[in-house]
Amino acid sequence: MFKHMNKIIITIATVGGLTAAVIATAGTDNTAAAATVAFEPNVKSAQKVVHPPYEMAKADKDCSFCHTEKDGKSGELKMDMPDLCYQCHDAKDTKKFIHGPVGAGACTTCHDPHESENLKLLRFPSINQLCTSCHADKGHFLKNTKHIHPPVQDQCINCHDAHTSDYKFQLKADGKMDLCLMCHVEKKEHLATVTHKHGALERPKKCLECHDPHGTNTPKMLIKETSKDLCLSCHNDKMEQEGSKLINMDKHLKENPDHHGPILWGDCAACHNPHGSDNLRMLKKPFPETFYSSFDEKNYICFECHEPAKIMDANTTTATNFRNGSKNMHFVHVDKEKGRTCRACHDFHGTKEYPHHLRKKTTFGAINFPIRYIETPTGGSCAPACHARRHYDREKPIENLK
Numbered sequence: 001m002f003k004h005m006n007k008i009i010i011t012i013a014t015v016g017g018l019t020a021a022v023i024a025t026a027g028t029d030n031t032a033a034a035a036t037v038a039f040e041p042n043v044k045s046a047q048k049v050v051h052p053p054y055e056m057a058k059a060d061k062d063c064s065f066c067h068t069e070k071d072g073k074s075g076e077l078k079m080d081m082p083d084l085c086y087q088c089h090d091a092k093d094t095k096k097f098i099h100g101p102v103g104a105g106a107c108t109t110c111h112d113p114h115e116s117e118n119l120k121l122l123r124f125p126s127i128n129q130l131c132t133s134c135h136a137d138k139g140h141f142l143k144n145t146k147h148i149h150p151p152v153q154d155q156c157i158n159c160h161d162a163h164t165s166d167y168k169f170q171l172k173a174d175g176k177m178d179l180c181l182m183c184h185v186e187k188k189e190h191l192a193t194v195t196h197k198h199g200a201l202e203r204p205k206k207c208l209e210c211h212d213p214h215g216t217n218t219p220k221m222l223i224k225e226t227s228k229d230l231c232l233s234c235h236n237d238k239m240e241q242e243g244s245k246l247i248n249m250d251k252h253l254k255e256n257p258d259h260h261g262p263i264l265w266g267d268c269a270a271c272h273n274p275h276g277s278d279n280l281r282m283l284k285k286p287f288p289e290t291f292y293s294s295f296d297e298k299n300y301i302c303f304e305c306h307e308p309a310k311i312m313d314a315n316t317t318t319a320t321n322f323r324n325g326s327k328n329m330h331f332v333h334v335d336k337e338k339g340r341t342c343r344a345c346h347d348f349h350g351t352k353e354y355p356h357h358l359r360k361k362t363t364f365g366a367i368n369f370p371i372r373y374i375e376t377p378t379g380g381s382c383a384p385a386c387h388a389r390r391h392y393d394r395e396k397p398i399e400n401l402k
Contacts, residue, residue: 042125042126043118043119043120043122043124043125043126043127044117044118044119044125044126045116045117045118045119048115048116048117049115049116049117049118049119049120049121050114050115051112051113051114051115051121053065053066053088054113054114054115064078066078066084066113080105081105081106081107081108082102082105082107083105085107092163092164093163093164094164095164095165095166096164096165096166096167097164097165097166097167097168097169097170098163098164098170099161099162099163099164099170100134101134102163102164109123109134110122110123110130110162111123126155127155127156127157128142128155128156131156138156138214141214141215145214145215145216145217146215146216146217146218147215147216147217147218147219147220147221148214148215149212149213149214149215149221151183152213152214152215153215159171159172159175159179159213160172167179175208175213176204176205176206176207176208177201177206177207179213180207180213187275190275190276191275191276194275194276194277194278195276195277195278196276196277196278196279196280196281196282197275197276198273198274198275198276198282199244200234200274201275201276209234210222210223210230210274211223225266226266226267227266227267227268227269227274228263228266228267228268229266230268231249231268231274232249232250232253235247235248235249235250236248236249236250236251237250237251249349252349252350253349253350255352256347256349256350256351256352257350257352258350258351258352258355258357259349259350260347260348260349260350260357261305263349263350271283271284271301271304271348272284279301283301284301284304285300285301285304286298286299286300286301287299287300287301287302287341287342287343288300288341290341291340291341291344291363291364291365292338292339292340292341293339293341294336294337294338294339295311295334295335295336295337295339297311297312300342302342307319310328310330311328311330311331311334311335312331312335313328313331314327314328314331314335315327315328316328321394322356322392323392323394324379324391324392324393324394324397324398325393325394325395325396325397327397329392333345344362344364345358345359345362345371346358346359347359354371354373354375355375358371358373359371362384364385364386367385369384369385370384371383371384372384372389376393378393378394378395378396379391379392379393379394379395379398380392
């Protein structure tokens, strides 16, 4: 009798820049015989593949293994499929979710019962050609979508079992996250240790809240045109309705149209790690969590874009316009043992009343007080609750007596 070989996932490998599951081929005794990478988009065989019963039938001129005979000629099948196939092959319809042709017993929709130019006696020279011969919409998708998920581009069976599975859509694991982490092992390790996980990963669709597993016209298989559009599809009144303490960012940005650069670029991920991080607000790099903080250049994600000299040069005529003559007022406020952090005065997303992304109000402990900033052609002034109105002028330095 002839048995199909079983495949068991045993580890992960990287091939040609793509991360792929490595599988062990095992016989019916479950002994691993060899390990191969599962990327085989081209299944065309080096030599013709002949179904063993057919090979024997040709040699013996006897087709009675599968067919009835009448007047020396082969006739109908001895029994209906898939029961005939299961005389030799392990049953393929034993799990919860069954592929349509398997459930219908239509084995020959995908396999030639006699011989083929392709491995596994498949009717097409690649897995994706075979799948899209029925799933025509996916064929159109593969041809017309800009960013295709590499396992999909390679072959559908990287993620789907062609016969049957305990998971919906014949997936090889739960498709909301577990399947993703079989290849994205760096994300699995990250999520296992990270302090602040993205709440989206706890929502019903998990990874699929943000990504399409087949592909999109947006990089990273995002389901929206930009990461900003994607973030705002949840960070809106939906968050309020769910009782989240996070700001309604969609409303905030609409009410504050002077947007910070990354918002203008539509790139929330420029500053935030969309999966999670060990930093405040899932930032990619550190930022102080308190109003006051001892200044350390390494603790400010801001310097990924902004020059440190803007803060660190005590005197300058070029690094910043926030100066009294050449006295750098950023240095005065920030670069000290008890320095104010950037967010004491600036909103990182958007503002309306004041230039330079200055907040209308700032929070100190339980107090929410106005900054009362006034800009002049060569400087400006502010009068927050922490001091009386103080002025600065780049051309004619002002001595503040209070």
